[in-house]
Amino acid sequence: MSGSCIVGQFSHYAALSDDEIKLLESLEKNERRISAKSVIRDIGKPTNNFFTLKSGWAIAEQNLPDGQRQIIDVFLPGQILGLREIAYQSGLCTYSTLTDAVLCPFPKTDITKLFEQSKRLTDLFFLILAREQATLTERVINLGRRSATEKIAHFLLELQVRLKITNQELQNSFRLPMTQRAIGDTLGMTSVHVSRSMAYLKAERLVRKRGGVIELLDDAALREMAGFNLAYLQMDVSWLRGAASG
Amino acid sequence: MSGSCIVGQFSHYAALSDDEIKLLESLEKNERRISAKSVIRDIGKPTNNFFTLKSGWAIAEQNLPDGQRQIIDVFLPGQILGLREIAYQSGLCTYSTLTDAVLCPFPKTDITKLFEQSKRLTDLFFLILAREQATLTERVINLGRRSATEKIAHFLLELQVRLKITNQELQNSFRLPMTQRAIGDTLGMTSVHVSRSMAYLKAERLVRKRGGVIELLDDAALREMAGFNLAYLQMDVSWLRGAASG
DNA sequence: CGTTCGGTTGAGCTTTGTCAAACCGCGTGG
DNA sequence: CCACGCGGTTTGACAAAGCTCAACCGAACG
Numbered sequence A, B: 001m002s003g004s005c006i007v008g009q010f011s012h013y014a015a016l017s018d019d020e021i022k023l024l025e026s027l028e029k030n031e032r033r034i035s036a037k038s039v040i041r042d043i044g045k046p047t048n049n050f051f052t053l054k055s056g057w058a059i060a061e062q063n064l065p066d067g068q069r070q071i072i073d074v075f076l077p078g079q080i081l082g083l084r085e086i087a088y089q090s091g092l093c094t095y096s097t098l099t100d101a102v103l104c105p106f107p108k109t110d111i112t113k114l115f116e117q118s119k120r121l122t123d124l125f126f127l128i129l130a131r132e133q134a135t136l137t138e139r140v141i142n143l144g145r146r147s148a149t150e151k152i153a154h155f156l157l158e159l160q161v162r163l164k165i166t167n168q169e170l171q172n173s174f175r176l177p178m179t180q181r182a183i184g185d186t187l188g189m190t191s192v193h194v195s196r197s198m199a200y201l202k203a204e205r206l207v208r209k210r211g212g213v214i215e216l217l218d219d220a221a222l223r224e225m226a227g228f229n230l231a232y233l234q235m236d237v238s239w240l241r242g243a244a245s246g
Numbered sequence C: 001c002g003t004t005c006g007g008t009t010g011a012g013c014t015t016t017g018t019c020a021a022a023c024c025g026c027g028t029g030g
Numbered sequence D: 001c002c003a004c005g006c007g008g009t010t011t012g013a014c015a016a017a018g019c020t021c022a023a024c025c026g027a028a029c030g
Helices: A005-010 A016-027 A110-117 A120-146 A146-167 A180-187 A189-202 A219-226 B005-012 B017-027 B109-119 B119-145 B149-166 B181-189 B191-204 B221-224
Strands: A032-034 A039-041 A049-055 A058-063 A071-076 A092-095 A101-107 A173-175 A209-210 A213-217 B033-034 B039-041 B047-055 B058-063 B069-075 B094-097 B102-105 B173-175 B207-210 B213-215
Touching: A016 A110, A016 A120, A058 A180, A071 A120, A071 A180, A071 B119, A092 A189, A101 A110, A110 B119, A110 B181, A120 A146, A120 A180, A120 B069, A120 B109, A120 B119, A120 B181, A146 A173, A146 A180, A146 A189, A146 A213, A146 A219, A173 A219, A180 A189, A180 B119, A189 A209, A209 B017, A209 B213, A213 B102, B005 B017, B005 B047, B005 B149, B017 B149, B017 B173, B039 B047, B047 B109, B047 B181, B069 B119, B069 B181, B102 B109, B109 B119, B119 B149, B119 B181, B149 B173, B149 B181, B149 B191, B149 B213, B149 B221, B191 B207, B213 B221
Parallel strands: none
Antiparallel strands: A032 A101, A039 A092, A049 A101, A058 A071, A058 A092, A173 A213, A209 A213, B033 B102, B039 B094, B047 B102, B058 B069, B058 B094, B173 B213, B207 B213
16 A cells, blocks of 8 residues: 555556556655544635645535535545645536545646556546546445435445455445535435434344444345446456556 | 548647648548447457548446446547546447447557557547546536436537537527437436436426427526537647647 | 533425326428 | 327426424533
């Protein structure tokens, strides 16, 4: 994993050469510590920087005129914040932290430089964008066509799988640093209804919660009920250009 | 617009050189005529090909085990189908036509070749992916946090703006080749409720429908009610590499 | 020890879904 | 030219899912 979280993320998809690793690490030379529930970048602000998320959880959200909000994306350590706005001058959403976090801001122009220097990394960024899109797609299905409990089940399963990507030894339980309000804003429902649906899942002995830690007690049953298919989290890397040297 | 629809789409974002145009046109050397309501590529099939949509409308959809379906994306002429699965071996959704259409299939490997030959086009594809993502994001907000009539209003406005991108002289009315069932499957509601919501919009004199043609009678009011902000459809192109020669 | 924040619970209400019938426009075949 | 059937839309009565509001609880924290 080295000092760099983003290398950890990328090296899951392809073995990286030393040069590539150096390039990626150069994106993380500036560290910024930031406390829970604070805004990283507000909507409408210039998109001059991206941020890698070294530790902690973050979200992309959008607040609607009537006071509601929709959480668009939940970011886990190793992900890059802001990529989605690479083609926009001002941010389309607000980025904020859920927990205390360590972020590494780097200028947008660094990406172009990186593209110049490594085709392989260019492709990897392409791949990241495609994966984000697949996750969003799955969220669309979740929002459009699933009941409240199914939504929650699906969301929990997705988080579990995504956490396992960077943390192999993860078991069936993990810290979930989101309030029920936040879960509701992600899944398009009220916190009250999140509470009730969670209660149902607990009653059915499908999940358990203690402290901030959630435990998935019956993976198979959860997948069944949520119609969870992890294909969208499993990428193919064979089309990447260039061989890795290390 | 030349013979190529995709060039039309791209040249909106940046002036292209002759070489670049030639490269893009080479993606469209094979034409395939396909009738309305047929499957272009089923879910799970290998993603060896992309398709440019030369004419007609198409969708990406996913059918759920319980018989419901969610339409993930609606494609208009000039768009590329399948890009979202560039990083996946098998398709995550089914592509089908809404109307009679002309498609140009081209192999995935052509994209890599194209990336080799033009940095600028590489960036343009990046941009396309980012735009698709922004559209998906907006659909997430639509599904998560808007009422039935707001959803429909927003959807119609989005289509209008997107159609105007390739068809400048488009007025406030356009052919909408979607059944209410299809609209419902896009917006996460039943066809019955689509009907009722449309009736409401008509009664409020916000839209009118005759034949397959829909007319937006009061743009401002529709935007107000739907919370429509077209920022997500307006990209910034200044970060693209390389100058255009013509 | 009081306050705040997140979670839970209950009662009543609103929005949307379900089911079924009727309707409408349109193309087909007689 | 008409009758028919078909796909899509509209309408109505009713059911269900989810929302609102409000009270309450418990843990964390100053």
